[in-house]
Amino acid sequence: KAEEKALLKARYVPENKVSNQLLSTMMDTSDEWISSRTGIRARNIVTDENTSDLCTKVAEKLLKKSAKKASDLDFIIVATMTPDYGTPSVACLVQGNISATKAFAFDISAACSGFVYALSVAEKLIRTGKKLGMVIGGETLSKVIDWDDRTTAVLFGDGAAGILLEASDEQHFFNEKLQADGQRAKSLTSGYVKNQSPFYKETSDSSGYLQMNGRDIYDFSLKDVTKNLSDIVEDDVDYLLLHQANKRIIEKISKKINVPREKFLTNMEQNGNTSAASIPLLLDESVENGVLKLGSNQKIVLTGYGGGLTWGSILLTL
Ligand code: ACO
Numbered sequence: 001k002a003e004e005k006a007l008l009k010a011r012y013v014p015e016n017k018v019s020n021q022l023l024s025t026m027m028d029t030s031d032e033w034i035s036s037r038t039g040i041r042a043r044n045i046v047t048d049e050n051t052s053d054l055c056t057k058v059a060e061k062l063l064k065k066s067a068k069k070a071s072d073l074d075f076i077i078v079a080t081m082t083p084d085y086g087t088p089s090v091a092c093l094v095q096g097n098i099s100a101t102k103a104f105a106f107d108i109s110a111a112c113s114g115f116v117y118a119l120s121v122a123e124k125l126i127r128t129g130k131k132l133g134m135v136i137g138g139e140t141l142s143k144v145i146d147w148d149d150r151t152t153a154v155l156f157g158d159g160a161a162g163i164l165l166e167a168s169d170e171q172h173f174f175n176e177k178l179q180a181d182g183q184r185a186k187s188l189t190s191g192y193v194k195n196q197s198p199f200y201k202e203t204s205d206s207s208g209y210l211q212m213n214g215r216d217i218y219d220f221s222l223k224d225v226t227k228n229l230s231d232i233v234e235d236d237v238d239y240l241l242l243h244q245a246n247k248r249i250i251e252k253i254s255k256k257i258n259v260p261r262e263k264f265l266t267n268m269e270q271n272g273n274t275s276a277a278s279i280p281l282l283l284d285e286s287v288e289n290g291v292l293k294l295g296s297n298q299k300i301v302l303t304g305y306g307g308g309l310t311w312g313s314i315l316l317t318l
Contacts, residue, residue, distance in 0.1 A: 008294075010061035011161035011284040012054055013044040013271065020154070027150045034154045039247025043157025043272030045142045050084045052093035054160035054277075055138035059098050062134060062164045073103040074130040077122055079114025079137045079276035080107055081190060081307065082144055090138065103133075111188065112243045112306025114276030116178070116314055119302070122165050123173050123314075136162030137276035144190045146209040155245075156210070157272030161280035171317075174299075177232055178312035179224070187216040188307040217306075221249045225305045226256045232313040233257060238298040239291070243305055244268035244278040265291065279304060294318050 019042045020031035035041050046054070055078055063070055078091040091105035110117040115137035122135045138160030145153050192206035225242075233240070240263055242250055247266060254261045267282050274281060279302050286292040292300065298318045305311035 008062060008066050008164040009161065009280065009284040009287055010058050010065060011159065011281050012057035012061065013157075013159040013281070014046045014049055014054065016045050016047050017042055018045045023154055027148070027153060029150045029154055037246075037248065038155060039266065039268050040155065040272045041269045043270075043274075044159055046140050046158045049140070051080055051082050051138045051140045051160070052084045052090045052097070054140065054158065055080075055090055055094045055136045055162070056097040058136050058138065058160045058162045059094050059134055062162060063098065066164050068132065068164065070098045070100040071102055072132050073100040073134060075122070075125055075133040076100060076103050076105040077118045077133065077135050078105075078107045079110065079118040079135070080139055081109060081111045081114065081275055082139045082141055083107055086193070094136070110276075110304070110306075110310045111308055112245065112273070112275045112278065113178075113304030113308065113310035113312050115279045116302055116304035116312045117310065118276075119163075119165075119314060120176055120178055120312070126165055126167050131167045133165045134162055135165060135280075136160060137278070137280050138162075139275045139277050141210065141273075141275060144208065144210045146207075149209070151214065152210055152212055155273050157274050159271060159274040159277045159281055161277050161284050163280060163283070173314065173316050175232055175315040176313065177228055179228060179310070181224075181309045184216070184220070184309045186213075187220065187309060188212045190307065218246075218249065220309060221245070221305055222252055222256065224309075225303065225311050226253050228311055228313055229253065229257050229301070229303060232303075232315050233259060233301055234299070234315065236299060237263065237301055237315070239286070240264045240301045240303065241279055241282050241286070242303045244271065244282060245273045245306070275306065276304075292318060
């Protein structure tokens, strides 16, 4: 039971389901193109919610499932690249919404690696004395997508999921490797805020929209993420939960590191790419459908990769 509490999970996706079919009535694309290249068939898109709303739903579910009080929480970390505001952070909005009066709260910006980065930080906080914390990945990518750009609009979805992390006598975290390369920052950018001050002469042509060099990201995934995984994966790993960007990338990585495809869990079919939310969404769904069992000691690897560039893996047991 102690382990169960140590990694309690929950998820929330907006109700509005948008299929590839529906997208093909809005832009020049097809279910065949999207699903054959990415494995994505549908995604959920908000109609009246922001990132903090999705994350608050997750936080409420986590409290309900665990029967913990919000006032027991020591900290709340939200990983997101689509916060409601520059400030306050999404984590502070969640803290206020659930009245976690004792908790400190902050966001982590590491794009699709955000959840892995946040979990790594949370684990250090627990290891150095904090007792109970929430780590949530939440995104409303639909607000930074250029809906006239079919090359990106078909890839992303909205959602949030997270875990409650509680101090425990047993060791659950065994290894990690977090990496970044800011020299490749321009491969994926989103949310540039133009300086409209009368004193400022804007020279950047960066856009508020998500812009990506798909080929660069594809190559980065196969080269750098594969290398990272090779350093972390052990022979007796039961399952790998990679960021859910693209099925083809996962199939290629499976071959490259010589780990059977069945060990790589996927759910991008129904969620699309939800950036920082993708790994905890997959974690929660996989527990719900019985593939992952809390308290079973299954050994899993969580791997995020994306904008920054950032990437990283954590090896842990359930
Ligand atoms: N529907 C139909 N046709 C399309 C679409 C679309 N939605 N988007 C692009 N095309 C067309 C292009 O215009 C191009 O046409 P052309 O040959 O006539 O010029 C053709 O399809 C091929 O385009 P490419 O960009 O070369 O397509 P590619 O095979 O590289 O696939 C993809 C694109 C899926 C994005 C691929 O580069 C990829 O998997 N990249 C990985 C990046 C990724 O998944 N990013 C997610 C966000 S980042 C992250 O989460 C880490």
